[in-house]
Amino acid sequence: NAGVTQTPKFRVLKTGQSMTLLCAQDMNHEYMYWYRQDPGMGLRLIHYSVGEGTTAKGEVPDGYNVSRLKKQNFLLGLESAAPSQTSVYFCASSVRPVDNQPQHFGDGTRLSIL
């Protein structure tokens, strides 16, 4: 049981390049999330999804797009990467937040924009 899997684990981009981060979960969770973690900032929510075909903005959505075409996958896209998007990105998933079930996190993707 892999849980939440993120690919790639590391990536270096040049400013202006585009890329997609993939998150896959095998727990049949309905909710999925993308966070970014910056030094001294904690984790901040970028976008989230409450089900297949639905997405919503989080705290820091600008510069990112997401898609949830399949229940098990949640993609995070950077159309034109900027140095300010250098960060560690975490994906998480959860069942419906009844009784506040925990979020399950992936290992993270370290992204550097030059």
Added chain:
Amino acid sequence: AQRVTQPEKLLSVFKGAPVELKCNYSYSGSPELFWYVQYSRQRLQLLLRHISRESIKGFTADLNKGETSFHLKKPFAQEEDSAMYYCALSGRKTGANNLFFGTGTRLTVIP
């Protein structure tokens, strides 16, 4: 607006000593509070949540609504407790599915 504050970025204690990681929050409704932990080279994982009133790995945390705090405590620290600890908040006003994290406290237990 909701806010989670962890005032200590770094905390070092000796093995066997008591440890307390502080967490204060700002939220106008009824919050749900969590502690997440990230051990070296492992993914972020849930340690405990206030609604369960449980003790995990010897850690406990009590929600104090009067002081708006949710401090994490353990009476006798162990070396394996060394990790990064994050306090997080969710609630109906944040969107029940959204977590707001503190900036984290790195705990080091000295042998």
